[in-house]
Amino acid sequence: MTMKERLMELILQHAFRYSDTPAFKLVHGGLSKFYFNCKSVTLDPEGQVLIGNLIYRAVRDLKIDAVGGLTLGADPMANATAYTSWLEKDPIQCFVVRKKAKDHGTASLIEGKVKAGNRVVVLDDVITTGGSTLQAVAACRSAGLQVVKAVVLVDRQEMDGRQNILKEVPELEALVTRDEIFERFSRKKNQ
Numbered sequence: 001m002t003m004k005e006r007l008m009e010l011i012l013q014h015a016f017r018y019s020d021t022p023a024f025k026l027v028h029g030g031l032s033k034f035y036f037n038c039k040s041v042t043l044d045p046e047g048q049v050l051i052g053n054l055i056y057r058a059v060r061d062l063k064i065d066a067v068g069g070l071t072l073g074a075d076p077m078a079n080a081t082a083y084t085s086w087l088e089k090d091p092i093q094c095f096v097v098r099k100k101a102k103d104h105g106t107a108s109l110i111e112g113k114v115k116a117g118n119r120v121v122v123l124d125d126v127i128t129t130g131g132s133t134l135q136a137v138a139a140c141r142s143a144g145l146q147v148v149k150a151v152v153l154v155d156r157q158e159m160d161g162r163q164n165i166l167k168e169v170p171e172l173e174a175l176v177t178r179d180e181i182f183e184r185f186s187r188k189k190n191q
Contacts, residue, residue, distance in 0.1 A: 052080030068095035116144025127161035
């Protein structure tokens with residue numbers, strides 16, 4: 001079993017929910033038949049090893065300085081990638097984008113060892129409209145960071161998330177798509 005196949009199994013077991021009728025309310029307010037809550041996978045030790053390795057492979061040739069995204073979804077993914085990069089003797093920093101700036105200290109939206117001019121990849125756990133990813137991209141650009149790619153754990157393949165992100169970022173890669181998970185779900189259901 002490949003790392004991606006094992007990751008899909010973890011997502012199917014712990015993060016994916018399905019209803020024959022739209023029953024899951026999404027952040028943007030709409031209803032969907034599908035729901036992904038990936039925290040139980042991104043915070044899981046095995047999930048972190050798989051995610052860290054898969055993201056590292058997706059970014060290692062880009063000559064980037066850091067990975068990160070909007071807290072909380074991207075945090076464990078960025079940490080796992082940074083840890084994996086260190087083990088590979090190719091250290092990549094990780095950073096966190098706050099949902100709103102602190103009202104004290106430097107009032108920074110971004111925490112971590114990044115500075116203007118750094119090449120970064122923005123991460124997100126799940127995209128639907130792409131809103132969280134785009135919020136992180138905007139914060140990175142405001143801090144002078146160069147966003148060269150976005151990597152997401154799951155692309156829900158609805159509400160134009162992929163297209164919305166690609167309007168702002170040159171490249172987007174999903175480790176897993178809704179269709180891939182639903183295909184596995186359907187196979188198991190019919191066994």
